[in-house]
Each structure stands twice: as structure tokens, then as C-alpha cells.
Amino acid sequence: MSEPAIEVNNLTKTFGDFTAVDQLNFTVNRGEIMGYLGPNGSGKTTTIRMLLGLLRPSGGQGKVLGLDIDTEAEAIRPRVGYMSQKFALYDDLTVRENLAFYAGVYGLRRPNERLDEVLSLIGLADIQQERVKGLSTGWRQRLALGAALTHQPTLIFLDEPTSGVDPKARRTFWDLIYDLAAQGTTIFVTTHYMDEAEYCHRLGIMYRGELLALGTPDALKAETVQGNLWDITVAPLMPALSALDDLAGVTRVNLAGDHLRVETAAGQLTAVQIQSHLLQKGFGVETAVAPTDPTLEDVFITLAGHDRR
Template sequence: MTVAIQAEGLNKSFGGRRVVKDFSIQVEQGRITGFLGPNGSGKTTTLRMLCGLLTPDSGTGTALGFDIIADNWEIKRRTGYMTQRFSLYEDLTVEENLQFAARIRGLDKRTERVNEALDQLGLSERRRQLSGTLSGGWKQRLALAVATLHEPQLLLLDEPTAGVDPQARRAFWDEIHGLAARGLTVLVSTHYMDEAERCHDIAYIAYGELLARGTAGQVIDQARLFTWRGEGPGIDRLAPKLLENPAVEMAAPFGLALHVSGSDEAALGRAIEPYEKSPFRWQRTEPTLEDVFIHLMRGVEDNFQ
């Protein structure tokens, strides 16, 4: 497949704090790559460097065949960017926001493009509604329509579904997969594990460092993490006691169940052995992405400290 993005050794600092450290990645055309990590981990900074919006302090890279430093303007012309917060004009209608975006970019066939975008994202019946009165899900659709109005080759989504209900999130992701199927390369930062699993592959970044890369299944396998699931009345109250054992790296309630994880299978088994009695029931289970990410975070130093 065609490589859309190739970066090697990217670094970026602000105020003496290194927020991206020797970051390298390759992304294929038409792929949806999810960027996950805690707040302040450098996800947005990394995404902006990859699409020419921010100049790295060091490192090299290309996006869409252009150098991310020397040809950043060419990359920006071919990139759509949807910010975390709704950043369109709330006192303009849906259609007026799209018309304004088309004029700013100097697009041809503006009316045709706007009508097509309205139809594509189900906004036609709301074309004359003030953007500020839209619900979160419809604002999200409008922002996506504006970001893709110029038919970009690369789409950057910065936590696009924060504060949006599950149904709207699912509809949004259906649109994203439709765009990717037509060849659009998508980079998306998210905190939602279910959204990460909907990406073709993921990159987990913690405080500027790339800790894991691959499909969701590959990242879970690479972690070599062992997990037990316990059930029974009050089992969530065992978490503090279990965490006193060095073999237990994570003990987290999941509803009425408890997930207990660690890297040493035998030692983990010995840690839960005292609690393998009524009313508790235990069984081995596959670790989730959330289990893996909590595990990965244990060995990373917060660069704010």
C-alpha cells in the first residue's frame, strides 16, 4: 500500500519541557490511525507536526509525499482539521458556515460542493438552522462537513466526539470509515477505548513517547499482560488489598466484576489464591485495551513533574 505519512525522530519542546520525544511512525493511505494517551501526553502536538501545522525542533518526515518542514503549506492545503472544540461561527446558519469555508479556500463549484456536503452528512433539513443551536452530535457533523469540504487527502481529528452521545458517536464513525474507504487517510486522537478499537491501528503516546503501535489486538498481545476476572458480592472491595501485592499491577472494578492484571502469570495467580473461595468466582480472561494502557502507564514518568 501507499505510505501517506513517514516520520523519524520528531522532537518538540515548549518552555523547556520536551513534549514529544524521538517520535517515529508510518501510516498507510486510507488507514484510520488512532492516537491514544493521557492528557498532556503530546498527542495533539504530534498530530500537528505530522500534517505540517507545527514545525518540529528536530526530526524528519513526509506527508502525502511532501516534506513536513519544507513543504508544509502543500500539506496544509491537502489536509482537513477538526478541532476538539466547536470552532465554527455559531451566529451563522449551517449552510452559511459551509459557504464561508468554501469562499475562504477559494473553492470552485461552491454551491454544488455545499449541497453535496449537506446531503452527505444529513444536514440538508438543518441548512437554515443557526449553528449555535445545534446539538453536540449535529455540531460534530457540521464540523466534519467543513473539514472535508475541499476533498482533503489527510484528515486530522482532535478528540472529535468528546461530549457526544453514543448514537451520534457511532454515526460519526460510520462516516469516517466511509471516507477512509474512498482513500482518505485519517489521524484521530481519542480517550474512548471503543473508538480506538474502531481504528484500523493505534499509536499509544504517553508524555511524548510512543509506547505501543499496531492494531488493537497486536497492542494487547505485545503487552504480555495476564488478567483474571473476579465476580461475587463485594468483590470490588478487594482491590486495595490486592494492590498491596507487587505482582498485581492493576485491580479495577468493572461493574460488579473486578479485573486483576499483572506481567508475571504465576505470581499473579498466587496473589489472588487467598480469595479463590466462596462467594468469589475467578476465571482467566483476555486483557482489554484499558487494562493494557494502565499497565503501560506504570513505567512512564509524567513530564509535567
């Protein structure tokens, strides 16, 4: 059982002359929460569909739970759970009936005990007799997760499981993911939320079909962003952005809500130097320059920027 949950070598998928997934190499260990972060169209779902044996690779190899994704796909599916990005629930059935349906699909013989377990795990036991029609998106997502768990898979794939719900519902969902991981389930989860990506043990960053980096969130921040970062409070923002672009040593300026986020070449500029540059350009004395640590957003911007060059 010590072999990895997932292992891929140069895994590639092309559609005509378009490369959707380009030579992926990674391993996911048993019990790990592996995050897969990337913008729309970066190849996240295509990767999952190949790992599930739903889509044949155009090149490379992959193993899931020790089984070859190309030649042993039929054996993979009953062993893993999959919550797809467009999961299907039956609106006219109750919460419990939906789970019972999926238990049937997976061929569970006497599912009642397992259904009770899953309902309590996903926190929907109290509303198990309600029709799905009226449920909030957050509850529907928990139910869809439950459906992917009825057959007790040791590995589950969650494709943007929390998209479109509020931060509180996302937090609840992530508590569930941690519970599952604590029980030894391996989790492969895609997201495009940076805050959520922080919760993963390790994180792969996808961009235009390529895995640009892979590591713990802390390691990615420490290793990717080489320069110094600053949060700059200044008004008006857009003219300040251009003024900073002109300052030698500044490598990047972004709008970040009500302030600017600036990266400077390592050790090149101090807060005082940046501030006096802005004062000289006529910005007010209320201008504030604060050093700050890299976030995953900085990691992503840095990596995607390198890719373009």
C-alpha cells in the first residue's frame, strides 16, 4: 500500500492541434490533499478525466491506485470517488434517496448503514427527507460530495467543488475535506480560489495546460517570489501605478482592491525610497508603504509572467 495514490509521467492530452494538458509529471501520496490551482481552461478537468479513465491520454502514462489509466480504467472507477464540476442531483428525490441512487450505481448491497454514516459525515442527516429541489448551493455541494463517497473510495477527485458558494459554506466544505483526509482518504481537488489553495497539503499550479510548479503552499511562496513585496496605500491609484512603473527596481505593480501591490528586485529599494519617489511625484503625505509577505496570488502571477516571456 506504500505506492502512490496517483503517479503520472509526461501525461498529455491534445484535441486536434491544441494541447490541453502538456507533459504532466507528478505524484500524489496516500492520505494527501493535493490541490490543483489554475484559471479557466488551464486543463484541470481534462487531467481528472484522464486519471479516471474517461478520456484517453494522447501521450505519457498514469497510474491511479496502482492501476494503469489507459489499460485498467474499468478497474479504477469503482475504487475512486468523483464529484464532477457539473454534478447531477435529482431535484425531485430527497437527500437520502439521492445517496441511495448513487449507492445503487456503485452496487452497494445493503446501503442503509453506509447512508447513515455518509449523511452524518456531510452534516445533512437532519434534512435527509427533504427534496433536493429547495436546497441551497452549499448543501447541494455537500450532498454531491456524499454521493461520491457512498462506496467508501480511498481516493476522491473533487472538481471545483465549492465554486459559486459563499466563504462560510466553503469553509464548512473544507472542514469535511479535512475530516476525510484524517480518515486516510486521498483527495485531489481543483480550485481557482487562492484562499482555498492554502488549505492543501501540496499544490500544483496549472497554466495553459502546463504544471508550472508543485509544492507546499509555503514552499511555493518561499521559492517562487524572489523579490520584495509591498502594499502601498496611495491616492489616486492609477497615476500612482504609472509613477511606480517608472521607478528603477520595481518589477511589478498591480491593483489590489483599494491599494497597490508592488514587487521590487530583491534588496533594491527600501520603504522610504519608494515613499519619497511617490512624494516627489506629487502624491500626498498620507501615502504609506508597508513590506508584506508573498501570497499564492503573487506566486501565480510570478509563474504565469515567466511563462509569457
